[in-house]
Amino acid sequence: MNPNYDFTKIPFDRIVHLGQISMLESDLFTVSWLLGRYCNFKCSYCWEHGRSDKVDHRPTELCLKTIDQIKGQARANGFNSFHFSLSGGEPTLHPGYFDILEKLARDKPYTNYTSIHMTTNLSKNMKWFEKYTEYAKEFNRASITASYHKEYMKDKSLFASKLQYLESAGVHTTINMVMVPDLFDELWDVANYFKNKQLNVTLKPQSDPHANYVVSGYTEEQLKILHNEMKQEINNQATMQVRMIDDQGKEWYMDQAERFNAFNFNCFKGWICSSGFRSIIIREPCGSIKRSYSCIDEPLGNIETGFDLFLEPTICKSPSCVSSADSKIPKRKDGCVIPLWK
Numbered sequence: 001m002n003p004n005y006d007f008t009k010i011p012f013d014r015i016v017h018l019g020q021i022s023m024l025e026s027d028l029f030t031v032s033w034l035l036g037r038y039c040n041f042k043c044s045y046c047w048e049h050g051r052s053d054k055v056d057h058r059p060t061e062l063c064l065k066t067i068d069q070i071k072g073q074a075r076a077n078g079f080n081s082f083h084f085s086l087s088g089g090e091p092t093l094h095p096g097y098f099d100i101l102e103k104l105a106r107d108k109p110y111t112n113y114t115s116i117h118m119t120t121n122l123s124k125n126m127k128w129f130e131k132y133t134e135y136a137k138e139f140n141r142a143s144i145t146a147s148y149h150k151e152y153m154k155d156k157s158l159f160a161s162k163l164q165y166l167e168s169a170g171v172h173t174t175i176n177m178v179m180v181p182d183l184f185d186e187l188w189d190v191a192n193y194f195k196n197k198q199l200n201v202t203l204k205p206q207s208d209p210h211a212n213y214v215v216s217g218y219t220e221e222q223l224k225i226l227h228n229e230m231k232q233e234i235n236n237q238a239t240m241q242v243r244m245i246d247d248q249g250k251e252w253y254m255d256q257a258e259r260f261n262a263f264n265f266n267c268f269k270g271w272i273c274s275s276g277f278r279s280i281i282i283r284e285p286c287g288s289i290k291r292s293y294s295c296i297d298e299p300l301g302n303i304e305t306g307f308d309l310f311l312e313p314t315i316c317k318s319p320s321c322v323s324s325a326d327s328k329i330p331k332r333k334d335g336c337v338i339p340l341w342k
């Protein structure tokens with residue numbers, strides 16, 4: 001893809017169909033699993049319920065059983081490719097983390113495709129990451145989003161070298177940076193430090209406490225950076241994660257759904273959305289299983305008592321779709337006749 005692709009040209013008000021390309025073109029079912037809120041960091045800006053000092057992990061056996069239930073229901077809905085995205089809190093602190101990867105790896109030959117992802121503060125030591133890469137190579141794709149937390153960043157070069165090691169072992173990485181308006185210039189310098197080390201950086205705008213819209217305080221210049229800079233690359237080629245179609249049938253692309261919020265493109269109320277049918281989220285500490293993070297729908301169930309996937313794509317009732325895990329799930333505007341996927 002052209003590395004100069006200009007996201008500001010996308011006619012967001014005329015988009016009628018969108019989705020993560022891998023979901024549009026395959027039978028991929030996605031699971032976003034928040035393994036617990038327990039975290040070894042205590043960032044001053046973390047949301048009240050974003051982290052906990054209390055260890056709140058579900059037993060490993062229950063997690064493994066839940067994987068079987070997810071796969072059984074997803075297969076019944078016609079999906080036999082899987083993407084498991086593990087986050088927290090800090091997911092690497094779950095005592096059964098490698099047991100979960102091992103279970104997914106064991107079933108991989110019986111799937112059409114399996115990929116794993118984690119969002120981590122990258123605090124584990126190199127030995128842990130060496131073990132992680134042994135598991136990661138069992139999958140079709142493994143990727144990591146490493147959250148940059150300024151207050152805990154004693155050694156930027158160690159942070160960078162862990163990611164360079166992961167990249168060399170075939171794990172795709174990106175560094176997640178929330179570009180707080182007051183610290184924008186400082187964070188932009190840090191982002192360029194990593195970029196100069198050939199590492200991908202995801203620039204995220206700061207959102208209001210309900211994550212519905214981008215906070216005020218950005219200059220025009222800063223918004224331009226959030227809209228178009230730090231495109232995701234693999235081997236120096238721009239990569240696109242999301243495909244959109246406008247009301248004239250023209251296709252448009254975006255490197256990461258995270259960028260949607262920088263354009264305030266996150267309202268899909270009334271659209272037909274496939275979350276809950278071909279994707280779920282599991283969140284703690286309540287153990288709730290929902291169609292997506294943003295959705296106001298009743299939960300599909302609970303990790304302790306079971307859940308039921310939707311049997312077909314269902315209308316979005318929610319005022320905004322704020323997490324990129326949600327917004328990239330295939331969906332189309334009411335009245336659009338383009339099939340949701342191939």
Ligand code: SF4
Pocket residue numbers: 268269271273274275291292294295296315316317318320321322326327329331
């Ligand atoms: S809020 Fe939920 S139902 Fe609505 S578009 Fe987002 S994921 Fe789909």
